[in-house]
Amino acid sequence: MKRSLxxxxxxxxxxxxxxGTYGLSGNPNMLTVAWGGIASSKPPCISVSLRKATLxxxxxxxxxxxxxxxxSETYYKEVxxxxxVSGKECDKFGITRLTPVRxxxxxxxxxxxxxxxxxxxxxxxxxxxxxxxxxxxxxGLVADGDSLNKYQLPDIEKVxxxxxxSFGSMAYYGIGTKLGNAFSAGNEILQPRK
Amino acid sequence: MKRSLxxxxxxxxxxxxxxGTYGLSGNPNMLTVAWGGIASSKPPCISVSLRKATLxxxxxxxxxxxxxxxxSETYYKEVxxxxxVSGKECDKFGITRLTPVRxxxxxxxxxxxxxxxxxxxxxxxxxxxxxxxxxxxxxGLVADGDSLNKYQLPDIEKVxxxxxxSFGSMAYYGIGTKLGNAFSAGNEILQPRK
Numbered sequence: 001m002k003r004s005l006x007x008x009x010x011x012x013x014x015x016x017x018x019x020g021t022y023g024l025s026g027n028p029n030m031l032t033v034a035w036g037g038i039a040s041s042k043p044p045c046i047s048v049s050l051r052k053a054t055l056x057x058x059x060x061x062x063x064x065x066x067x068x069x070x071x072s073e074t075y076y077k078e079v080x081x082x083x084x085v086s087g088k089e090c091d092k093f094g095i096t097r098l099t100p101v102r103x104x105x106x107x108x109x110x111x112x113x114x115x116x117x118x119x120x121x122x123x124x125x126x127x128x129x130x131x132x133x134x135x136x137x138x139x140g141l142v143a144d145g146d147s148l149n150k151y152q153l154p155d156i157e158k159v160x161x162x163x164x165x166s167f168g169s170m171a172y173y174g175i176g177t178k179l180g181n182a183f184s185a186g187n188e189i190l191q192p193r194k
Numbered sequence: 195m196k197r198s199l200x201x202x203x204x205x206x207x208x209x210x211x212x213x214g215t216y217g218l219s220g221n222p223n224m225l226t227v228a229w230g231g232i233a234s235s236k237p238p239c240i241s242v243s244l245r246k247a248t249l250x251x252x253x254x255x256x257x258x259x260x261x262x263x264x265x266s267e268t269y270y271k272e273v274x275x276x277x278x279v280s281g282k283e284c285d286k287f288g289i290t291r292l293t294p295v296r297x298x299x300x301x302x303x304x305x306x307x308x309x310x311x312x313x314x315x316x317x318x319x320x321x322x323x324x325x326x327x328x329x330x331x332x333x334g335l336v337a338d339g340d341s342l343n344k345y346q347l348p349d350i351e352k353v354x355x356x357x358x359x360s361f362g363s364m365a366y367y368g369i370g371t372k373l374g375n376a377f378s379a380g381n382e383i384l385q386p387r388k
Binding site (some may be wrong): 154182 | 274372
């Protein structure tokens with residue numbers, strides 16, 4: 001039975017992205033963000049939405065750059081911490097003992113311990129109300145060698161990312177069972193297996 | 195060891211969203227989309243990025259409305275099919291035997307068999323190159339009664355959504371183990387458990 005509910009920002013699953021930025025003084029900051037996603041293929045773009053009150057908002061406005069770091073599930077406590085506190089009040093890299101590594105492509109830090117990072121140059125800021133959507137062109141990708149498959153692409157089963165279950169669970173989850181291949185499983189709709 | 199790779203639109207995990215629209219003649223269409231995500235809290239907004247060549251692009255331009263349907267993992271074949279073919283060439287609802295149900299809030303169809311749908315009114319279209327990002331205000335949420343938790347919110351463990359492993363796996367996955375609670379697990383960074 002379908003129920004009509006009040007509007008909610010519930011996407012299942014919601015991604016867990018750790019946004020890396022530098023402040024004016026060169027201090028690295030990171031912020032865990034679930035609002036955003038890939039925005040375009042050519043040019044390759046990703047969006048992250050931030051509140052104006054955040055240090056990361058100020059940093060991106062000034063530096064015009066950010067990284068989107070994809071954590072592995074073992075870092076869920078550090079990831080949660082980086083979304084609970086403000087970089088205006090503490091040094092999140094220092095407290096979590098995660099390592100800010102300067103990107104070679106953009107003026108932003110990468111989280112050294114995380115397996116994958118997208119290096120982004122700001123191309124547009126869209127004001128939406130509570131949040132500003134920062135659209136960044138992905139100009140580089142940094143990944144741990146042992147997270148790559150034979151085609152040199154980050155393999156989700158090696159990266160083992162986490163995601164957020166949104167407001168219905170308020171919890172982080174790891175990835176589960178492979179269901180089927182994309183651009184392939186759909187063929188069975190036309191030609192069901194015997 | 196970190197490796198610098200060419201830019202890639204790789205977000206892990208990437209969501210699987212089935213966008214529902216009506217054409218001028220009232221024909222329902224659906225398209226599986228991985229580019230997009232929640233964009234703002236107040237007003238509640240979500241973005242989906244589409245190529246101009248798609249029927250859904252034309253439909254949203256005309257109707258100014260769309261739904262974002264969240265499938266459960268059992269529908270991965272139907273979901274894949276809806277991303278492989280164009281609504282310009284076939285009736286995707288008819289072929290998959292999924293049911294278009296008229297939204298009470300917006301001029302767009304909901305996928306009747308899927309547990310959750312966000313009902314969206316177009317507020318902005320951002321041209322990014324290969325893709326146009328449609329930002330919709332979420333004006334309603336429809337969910338199966340048995341997908342809700344005690345707070346009447348869709349529970350990810352009941353919805354059992356799927357996600358896409360991006361280009362490194364080209365496969366769909368289900369959700370895995372709960373790792374910890376959001377806005378809670380991070381406290382252990384400051385006060386580690388004994």
